[in-house]
Amino acid sequence: MTSPPERLIEVSFDGIVGPTHNFAGLSLGNVASLSNESAASSPRAAALQGLDKMRAVTDLGITQAVLPPQPRPALSALRALGFSGADEDVLARAASSQPRLLRLVSSASAMWAANAATVAPSTDTVDGRLHLVPANLRHMFHRSLEAETTRDVLRAIFADPTRFAVHEPLPGGAHFADEGAANHTRLATEEGVVHLFAWGRTALDRGEAEPERYPARQTREASAALERLLSLREGLAQHAQQDARGIDAGAFHTDVVAVGNESFLMLHELAFRDGGVLLDELRRRLGDSLSLSVALADELPIEDAVAAYPFNSQVVTVRRDPLAMVIVAPLESRENPRARAFLERVVSEDNPVERVEYLDVRQSMRNGGGPACLRQRVPLTRAELGALSARVLFDAALEADLRAWVTRHYRDRLVPADLADPALHREGLTALDELTRLLALGPVYEFQR
Numbered sequence: 001m002t003s004p005p006e007r008l009i010e011v012s013f014d015g016i017v018g019p020t021h022n023f024a025g026l027s028l029g030n031v032a033s034l035s036n037e038s039a040a041s042s043p044r045a046a047a048l049q050g051l052d053k054m055r056a057v058t059d060l061g062i063t064q065a066v067l068p069p070q071p072r073p074a075l076s077a078l079r080a081l082g083f084s085g086a087d088e089d090v091l092a093r094a095a096s097s098q099p100r101l102l103r104l105v106s107s108a109s110a111m112w113a114a115n116a117a118t119v120a121p122s123t124d125t126v127d128g129r130l131h132l133v134p135a136n137l138r139h140m141f142h143r144s145l146e147a148e149t150t151r152d153v154l155r156a157i158f159a160d161p162t163r164f165a166v167h168e169p170l171p172g173g174a175h176f177a178d179e180g181a182a183n184h185t186r187l188a189t190e191e192g193v194v195h196l197f198a199w200g201r202t203a204l205d206r207g208e209a210e211p212e213r214y215p216a217r218q219t220r221e222a223s224a225a226l227e228r229l230l231s232l233r234e235g236l237a238q239h240a241q242q243d244a245r246g247i248d249a250g251a252f253h254t255d256v257v258a259v260g261n262e263s264f265l266m267l268h269e270l271a272f273r274d275g276g277v278l279l280d281e282l283r284r285r286l287g288d289s290l291s292l293s294v295a296l297a298d299e300l301p302i303e304d305a306v307a308a309y310p311f312n313s314q315v316v317t318v319r320r321d322p323l324a325m326v327i328v329a330p331l332e333s334r335e336n337p338r339a340r341a342f343l344e345r346v347v348s349e350d351n352p353v354e355r356v357e358y359l360d361v362r363q364s365m366r367n368g369g370g371p372a373c374l375r376q377r378v379p380l381t382r383a384e385l386g387a388l389s390a391r392v393l394f395d396a397a398l399e400a401d402l403r404a405w406v407t408r409h410y411r412d413r414l415v416p417a418d419l420a421d422p423a424l425h426r427e428g429l430t431a432l433d434e435l436t437r438l439l440a441l442g443p444v445y446e447f448q449r
């Protein structure tokens with residue numbers, strides 16, 4: 001007789017918001033990013049909102065952890081592009097000749113940890129190790145700068161090679177553009193496990209039904225490569241195309257219009273192309289205990305879903321017996337009557353969802369990142385949890401250290417013109433150097449080597 005598989009503990013790794021958090025209008029197809037371009041930001045408020053969210057999720061009984069920000073402005077990228085001299089000169093030259101480029105290399109976008117990687121837990125893989133593939137984020141220059149540092153950070157945390165495999169980001173250019181877990185959901189019931197991979201366009205073959213107004217970021221070929229690298233056991237993957245109409249309305253990632261947790265999946269009808277066929281297939285594979293909540297466009301127009309982000313919630317399991325879940329949603333979806341009515345309907349239905357908690361992550365939301373964007377889910381066995389390197393698990397002591405650290409180092413107000421200030425760059429290096437010691441991460445950044 002074989003014993004039942006061990007119950008996994010889902011650890012929520014949130015990206016700590018970086019000291020250059022600002023509104024630069026960088027992401028075509030991301031409505032919030034474009035509409036808030038050049039508004040003043042508050043890096044300090046953003047980072048504290050992130051810590052408040054981690055506290056709220058911890059209080060729900062979830063194991064919470066952190067991922068550090070990345071050094072920005074990324075002078076290494078400016079140097080690679082031919083700007084030379086001392087740090088001050090590199091900054092000054094980039095600021096005067098290509099201010100837009102300075103914005104790109106200054107984004108704190110690594111805060112959206114859902115885009116950091118795609119993960120398969122050890123229960124689902126052929127070699128019984130946890131696999132992580134850092135996302136190459138090739139679709140957008142400012143995000144592509146994250147991949148290598150993310151890999152190094154993940155290798156510092158998931159350091160034990162007998163338990164963890166941290167792969168290289170996918171190679172090449174736009175053909176294998178990968179956005180990480182924003183386009184991936186793991187569903188699990190007593191009857192089975194499905195890794196649902198979503199993609200928006202094809203790279204090698206002629207695609208069909210692709211968006212016209214806004215770009216599709218993830219390719220089908222990238223998702224197929226992820227399935228191979230994650231070393232998933234036979235038959236666990238399911239691939240689906242994002243609905244082009246959703247992308248054209250601003251659902252640049254699947255997690256803007258769909259979220260799943262274990263036996264529960266909530267989605268907008270414009271999340272997937274041929275969504276009905278997909279849901280039938282999921283029911284067939286996962287059985288009757290799979291709960292589905294679908295928002296129809298009549299009830300919740302796609303524009304409201306994109307503006308208020310009810311699907312960019314975290315859905316967390318708060319009790320096992322009987323199974324109970326909580327939706328952690330952004331405040332914006334309480335303020336939007338249709339988004340709120342939809343979430344209330346979900347709570348009222350026969351499914352594991354007990355209630356909704358609304359959180360203020362407005363600084364992140366104004367760049368198109370809700371609660372779900374801010375976290376990477378990593379399902380671990382108890383032994384794997386104990387084998388993490390570095391001090392990344394969020395407890396009262398780490399929380400206090402991080403709050404003090406943010407208050408010490410972060411500016412309260414930033415406008416894009418401040419990005420040229422050499423003092424901002426120095427403040428960032430000092431803060432991050434201190435943070436790596438606080439988190440016992442070792443020298444993960446290039447500037448520390």
Ligand code: SUG
Pocket residue numbers: 022023024025026027030033034107109112114115143182253255256367368369370372373374
């Ligand atoms: O990639 N915004 C991010 C938001 C990512 C949200 N993540 C998930 N849905 N998982 C993006 O578009 C905007 C930055 C700016 O405009 O300053 C930005 O990069």
